[in-house]
Amino acid sequence: xxxxxxxxxxxxxxxxxxxxxxxxYRRQVIDDPISDYAKDMFIRLGEHxxxxxxxxxxxxxxxxxxxKAHPNSELSKFI
Numbered sequence: 257x258x259x260x261x262x263x264x265x266x267x268x269x270x271x272x273x274x275x276x277x278x279x280x281y282r283r284q285v286i287d288d289p290i291s292d293y294a295k296d297m298f299i300r301l302g303e304h305x306x307x308x309x310x311x312x313x314x315x316x317x318x319x320x321x322x323x324k325a326h327p328n329s330e331l332s333k334f335i
């Protein structure tokens with residue numbers, strides 16, 4: 257995870273977001289293969305929204321995601 261600033265034509269920025277995704281009723285269903293699949297999908301879809309993955313951690317009932325985005329990224333559409 258780098259702390260190097262990003263920039264575009266008129267601004268300099270460093271935007272990190274911490275997202276926690278929880279399974280309904282906290283059911284313990286997230287194992288390593290499911291987490292790996294979700295992580296791969298996150299990375300693949302993130303490329304279209306100027307989003308890059310910083311860290312990915314999971315437990316049986318939730319996933320912690322730290323990602324970096326640009327100010328013009330459409331986070332609501334991505335998530």
